[in-house]
Every structure is written in C-alpha cells, then in structure tokens.
Amino acid sequence: MKKIIFTLFCIHFFSFFLAQNADTLRISRKEAESVFLANNLDLIIQKLEISQSEARVVQAKFWPNPTLSISEVNLWRTYDIEKQPALVGNWGKNTQIAAEIEQVIQTAGKRRKNIELQKLEVESEKYELQEVLRELKNLLRNTVTEIQYNQEQQKLYQGQIASIEKLTKSYHNQLNQGNISKAEYIRLKAQEIEFKKTLVSLRQEIEEHQVELKALLMAPSNSYIVISDELEIPGKEISELELPKWMDMARENRPDILIARNKEQYAHKNLELQKALKTPDLAFTLEYDRGGNIMKDFVGVGVSFDIPIFDRNKGNIQEAKLDIEKKGYETRKTILKSESEVNSAVQNYIRTQEIYHQIDEDYESTLDGLLASHEKNFRLRNISMLEYMDFLETYIGNKMIILDTKKELNEYYENLQYVVGQDL
Structure with missing residues (x-):
C-alpha cells in the first residue's frame, strides 16, 4: 500500500512540474514510465473504446421494442352504419378505429449469439489496449535509452572539449612565445573545433528524441527532459x-x-x-377493431413470419x-x-x-x-x-x-x- 501511495505521489509531483513552464525536467526511467501510464492520450483513448464496446454489450441484451399501430380512424361523420356506443363522452358513435401491438421474437438464439459476439468485441478491445501499450512502452523505453546514450556521449565530448581547450590555450601562449610551431597549434585547435562540431550534432540529434519523449509523456513543448539515470x-x-x-x-x-x-x-x-x-423471426400481434367487423369490438391475436423459400442465408453462411x-x-x-x-x-x-x-x-x-x-x-x-x-x-x-x-x-x-x- 505504501508503494502505491508513493507511486501516486511521484506521478502527482511530476505532473505538477509538467504544469510549470520550467525549461529542464529531471526524471528517472521508472518515473518516466509511471507518468506515461498515467498521462498518455493513446492509452486513454483505447480505454474509452473498451467502455464503448461494453456499452454495445448492454445494448445487445435488450429485446426489440413492441410496435403500436393505430389505423382505420375516420375523421368525418359516417351515416348508414350500425349504432355504436360513444367512446368518450358523446364522441365515437360514428367512428371506426383499429389498433395493433406487434412484438418481434428472435428465434434460434439470435439474441444470445449476438451478445456473445459483442462480448468477444470487448475482449478484442482489451487485447488492442495491450497491443497499444506494448508498442508504446517499447517506443518509450528505447527513446529513453537513446536519450541516455546521447547524454553519455555529450558528457564524453564535453570532458574532452574542456581538456583540449586548456591545452589549446596553453599552446597559444607557447606559440606567442615562439616555443612551438604554428602547425602544432593549428592541429590542436582543429581537434577542438571537431569535438565542438560533434557536440552540436549530438544536441541536434537529442532534440528529435526529446520531441518523441515529450509526446509520450504529454510534457510541455518548451521543456527539456533529462534522464537522471546513467546508461546501465x-x-x-x-x-x-x-x-x-x-x-x-x-x-x-x-x-x-x-x-x-x-x-x-x-x-x-x-x-x-x-x-x-x-430461421425466420416471429412477430406476434394483438389486435383490436371497432366498427370494422361483424363484431362491434373485435379483439384477436396473430402471428407472422417470413417463409424461407428463396433466401436461406446460404451465401453468408x-x-x-x-x-x-x-x-x-x-x-x-x-x-x-x-x-x-x-x-x-x-x-x-x-x-x-x-x-x-x-x-x-x-x-x-x-x-x-x-x-x-x-x-x-x-x-x-x-x-x-x-x-x-x-x-x-x-x-x-x-x-x-x-x-x-x-x-x-x-x-x-x-x-x-x-x-x-x-x-x-
């Protein structure tokens, strides 16, 4: 529990510094991975896609809604009909009306099979999250390694530049005193310039890795990330x-x-x-008819289904x-x-x-x-x-x-x- 609290504290602490406009951010390999897992937008998007798939499973569990149909309503007065009692107050003595409720029942376990398919979609999204995580973690770790490698190279050349600058200064004094030839001084100065040029190239190279790492950690664009660990x-x-x-x-x-x-x-x-x-689905109906039948108020039931004569879904199977x-x-x-x-x-x-x-x-x-x-x-x-x-x-x-x-x-x-x- 203490380790979890400490990790959350590190993430929050680092996030606070990310929010600042500091130029340099020092972070270890382990801390970089913790921040990546908490902040990376690709992972957040993939987690939302899992939630969307889970919502589709919920939706697949619902039965189709029943359908209510009202028809045969005459909007004008009709004469020469049998007398009928009023429906509401004095209204309805000359009115015909029909109503029907239809409920589709899926057969052959279609609903259950569709739910199982949607559950497999949820599993697929979870595996996709693992794949995205695998790809991004590999990219993150190799990027951190590249930055560590580049930092070590810079240290190497910075040390040599500091040393050779002292030698160059000393040789310049010796040149002025006529103790050495100009060729010796130029050779040493050329090596100093070559080291400095290499250092510039290394700094340009590390900028490319900085862009990648800042994108993975959601760090401010004006920050410069230093990996505090040495390359081991x-x-x-x-x-x-x-x-x-x-x-x-x-x-x-x-x-x-x-x-x-x-x-x-x-x-x-x-x-x-x-x-x-x-296998055709079944559609059960409950019908009511007023004034349109030999019965004054007719109530009946019915069923309908497709007859699988032409299309038996052979191509899709x-x-x-x-x-x-x-x-x-x-x-x-x-x-x-x-x-x-x-x-x-x-x-x-x-x-x-x-x-x-x-x-x-x-x-x-x-x-x-x-x-x-x-x-x-x-x-x-x-x-x-x-x-x-x-x-x-x-x-x-x-x-x-x-x-x-x-x-x-x-x-x-x-x-x-x-x-x-x-x-x-």
Missing part, C-alpha cells in the same frame, strides 16, 4: 536454454496472438449467428465458414512469426552480452587513467602531439564501443520483452 546494462542474464520458455510465454501473452485467436473465436460465433439467421479457415491460417502465421522474432531477439542479446562480458570491469577506469597520463605527458612534452592524438582517438573509440554495447544490450533486451509480450 539490463540486470538479467539471458541464456539460450530459456528459448523454449520465451516462446511459450509469447504464445500465451503476446497481444497480437491473443487478437488473432479472438478473431478466430469471433468467426466461429459469427457462423453460428449466420446459421441462426436462416458459406462466407462465415471460409472466414473461420482464413482466421485459422492468420493465427498460425502470427504464432510462427512470434517464434522467429523471439529466437532472433534471444540470439542478438546473447551475442551482445558475450561481447560485453569480454570487457574487464576496470577497463573504463584504466582508459580514463591512461588518458590523464597522456595529457600530463603531452603538457610536459614527454610525448609528441601525434602520440597524444592517436591515443585520444583510441580513447574515444573505445569509450564509444562500451556505450554502443550498453545501448545495444538495452535495445535487444527491450526487443525481447516486446516479442515475448511481457516484462521479464
């Missing part, structure tokens, strides 16, 4: 031995498979309804049978596709996981230490600019390899959850 690898180890389990899970949980199975059930129920439609066959193939196709996707997702994750495990835990810190050492030796002119630049290129390249691997692991893990149809 998923905490779950994936083994190829688990592949059969993931495939079974996909068959049981994937919304597109559930939708396909629901459509197959709908096709079977529709066939039942089409077969029932060949045949179409419904073919639809069952078609939906069966579509379900099988969806299941085969899911198995292929799960296998591919598992293989991609395992391959990337193996690469990441080959990187020593202290490899990044070793790289950082070596870079600091090369910068110091470069300032002291113990190493040449070529040696320093070569190592700087190696350093950035290796840092990017680590970042790329982390990003790919997150993307492949999210893809595995997506193709399985359930959070792992």
Whole structure:
C-alpha cells in the first residue's frame, strides 16, 4: 500500500512540474514510465473504446421494442352504419378505429449469439489496449535509452572539449612565445573545433528524441527532459536454454496472438449467428377493431413470419465458414512469426552480452587513467602531439564501443520483452 501511495505521489509531483513552464525536467526511467501510464492520450483513448464496446454489450441484451399501430380512424361523420356506443363522452358513435401491438421474437438464439459476439468485441478491445501499450512502452523505453546514450556521449565530448581547450590555450601562449610551431597549434585547435562540431550534432540529434519523449509523456513543448539515470546494462542474464520458455510465454501473452485467436473465436460465433439467421423471426400481434367487423369490438391475436423459400442465408453462411479457415491460417502465421522474432531477439542479446562480458570491469577506469597520463605527458612534452592524438582517438573509440554495447544490450533486451509480450 505504501508503494502505491508513493507511486501516486511521484506521478502527482511530476505532473505538477509538467504544469510549470520550467525549461529542464529531471526524471528517472521508472518515473518516466509511471507518468506515461498515467498521462498518455493513446492509452486513454483505447480505454474509452473498451467502455464503448461494453456499452454495445448492454445494448445487445435488450429485446426489440413492441410496435403500436393505430389505423382505420375516420375523421368525418359516417351515416348508414350500425349504432355504436360513444367512446368518450358523446364522441365515437360514428367512428371506426383499429389498433395493433406487434412484438418481434428472435428465434434460434439470435439474441444470445449476438451478445456473445459483442462480448468477444470487448475482449478484442482489451487485447488492442495491450497491443497499444506494448508498442508504446517499447517506443518509450528505447527513446529513453537513446536519450541516455546521447547524454553519455555529450558528457564524453564535453570532458574532452574542456581538456583540449586548456591545452589549446596553453599552446597559444607557447606559440606567442615562439616555443612551438604554428602547425602544432593549428592541429590542436582543429581537434577542438571537431569535438565542438560533434557536440552540436549530438544536441541536434537529442532534440528529435526529446520531441518523441515529450509526446509520450504529454510534457510541455518548451521543456527539456533529462534522464537522471546513467546508461546501465539490463540486470538479467539471458541464456539460450530459456528459448523454449520465451516462446511459450509469447504464445500465451503476446497481444497480437491473443487478437488473432479472438478473431478466430469471433468467426466461429459469427457462423453460428449466420446459421441462426436462416430461421425466420416471429412477430406476434394483438389486435383490436371497432366498427370494422361483424363484431362491434373485435379483439384477436396473430402471428407472422417470413417463409424461407428463396433466401436461406446460404451465401453468408458459406462466407462465415471460409472466414473461420482464413482466421485459422492468420493465427498460425502470427504464432510462427512470434517464434522467429523471439529466437532472433534471444540470439542478438546473447551475442551482445558475450561481447560485453569480454570487457574487464576496470577497463573504463584504466582508459580514463591512461588518458590523464597522456595529457600530463603531452603538457610536459614527454610525448609528441601525434602520440597524444592517436591515443585520444583510441580513447574515444573505445569509450564509444562500451556505450554502443550498453545501448545495444538495452535495445535487444527491450526487443525481447516486446516479442515475448511481457516484462521479464
């Protein structure tokens, strides 16, 4: 209960900040998902569609209304008729009138079968909500990963720019004193400009992801969202031995498979309804006739129904049978596709996981230490600019390899959850 209250508080707290015109919004991955689930308009629309389907079930349960018909009323005085008592006061002695109430009774369980079809429509809308949620959660999580990846890249280049700016300033002083050649200074300045240009490109790239994330979270257009978490690898180890389990899970949980199975059930129920439609409905009537019969006040009952001579709904029944066959193939196709996707997702994750495990835990810190050492030796002119630049290129390249691997692991893990149809 405390966890639920805390989550609701976080959502409300974040919503309050969304309402402000603050430029920067800091939020974690977990908080982003909570806000998404509470605020996303696509999910709200899909939930309303479920309510609409449930309303159609309620409507399907009602019987058809009876029909009242009043006819044979003469609006003028008629002579040479048998005497009749007045209906109201002195009115009605020369008036003829007929009234009829008709009630249609659906036969062959049509009403019940239609209710069952509408209930399957409700289930279909619920599965559609799961499918929309699956698609949007995958988009949200990958967008957050892209922003985290971009933020880490920016940190990397911002750190190098800060360092190289100091070196450039120092070399400019040395140039003015005639201690170094202009070519050395230009080479260093060119590297600084190249880093700054890369940083600008990264900031332009993150803007595209910002647009996507703000749309998913319903955040103000003038806000800038910062993901407070660092980019980390998923905490779950994936083994190829688990592949059969993931495939079974996909068959049981994937919304597109559930939708396909629901459509197959709908096709079977529709066939039942089409077969029932060949049986005519009955229309029972209760009639009253005044002055139009040998009896003064005639009351009678009647029944009417179509005679199924020409139309026995054969075409619709045949179409419904073919639809069952078609939906069966579509379900099988969806299941085969899911198995292929799960296998591919598992293989991609395992391959990337193996690469990441080959990187020593202290490899990044070793790289950082070596870079600091090369910068110091470069300032002291113990190493040449070529040696320093070569190592700087190696350093950035290796840092990017680590970042790329982390990003790919997150993307492949999210893809595995997506193709399985359930959070792992």
